[in-house]
Amino acid sequence: MARLAPLRVRKPVAGAVVVLLAGALVSACGGSTTPQAEPGTAGVAAAGDTAAGAATGTAYVLSAPAVAGGYPQGQPSAQLVQQVDGDLKQTAQRLGVSGTPVHAYYDDRADGAWIFYNGVTGAGFDPDHLHDLLDQPPATKDDGAGDxxxxxxxxxxxxxxGGRAVCNTVLVQNAMLSTAATTCSWFTTTTAAGITVVIKGDGTNTKVGFTAADVAPIMRAIRADVEQSKSR
Structure with a gap:
């Protein structure tokens, strides 16, 4: 199965190499170890599209407010946006969802990272099917460039x-360091969206990568502000 190639931009930071990985609604094929569910979520996502608002038939719409989850909008470099948007288009085609697109770039100034938010408001989505398209077995490969x-x-x-949510992580390991990039996506019958956190690599970052445990809370915080019920 084809997997989106991770974006790699190497810059020296404190004598090391920082690897930036980006993707929106990333299509992953698993990892090198048996993946563990996000802490505290056992049995939550497995309930499918029957939780919370989904159980009452609530229809949601997506927006892009100036501030979401406490993060203000910002503007990453044109090169980074172009590369991430390219991954988004490929994955959107794979998921097969269509509707009204929405996106924004939020500035995580505390961690020195960009939060890429991309989504679609539509109708008739199958949250279980979309979740399962991204929930794939672990896999490891050598990219031929030493990673x-x-x-x-x-x-x-x-x-x-409610709905379904899944986090996809790409871990890159080489002789100098290990770093991870994660996209967490959620799905309801009317919305499909994803949050990807990418370090800026300008010396302001506090981490060299973000795991599912890092990104899932950010996803929920962003979702609370960008997704509203149609009845509002």
Whole structure:
């Protein structure tokens, strides 16, 4: 199965090499170790599209407010946006969802990272099917450039609006360091969206990568502000 190639931009930071990985609604094929569910989510996402608002038939719409989850909008470099948007288009085609697109770039100034938010408001989505397209077995490969790429997928708590959520992580290991990039996606019958956190690599980052445990809470915080019920 084809997997989106991770974006790799290497810059020296404190004498090391920082690897930036980007993707929106990333299509992953698993990881090098048996993936564990996000802490505290056992049995939550597995309930399918029957939780919270989904159980009452609530229809949601997506927006892009100036501030979401406490993060203000910002503007990443044109090169980074172009590369991430390219991955988004490929994955959107794979998921087969269509509707009204929405996206924004939020600035995580505390961690020195960009939060890429991309989504679609539509109708008739199957949250279980979309979740399963991204929930794939672990896999590891050598990219031929000295990096060992491991991909993994774990269920995540989608938050109070219900639906399904999954986090996909790409772990890159080489002789100098290990770093991870994660996209957490959620799905309802009317919305499909994903959050990807990418370090800026300008010396302001506090981490060299983000795991599912890092990104899932950010996803839920962003979702709470960008997704509203149609009745509002």
């Amino acid at each position: 060992l790429l491991s991909t993994s997928a774990v269920d995540a708590d989608p938050g109070p609006h």
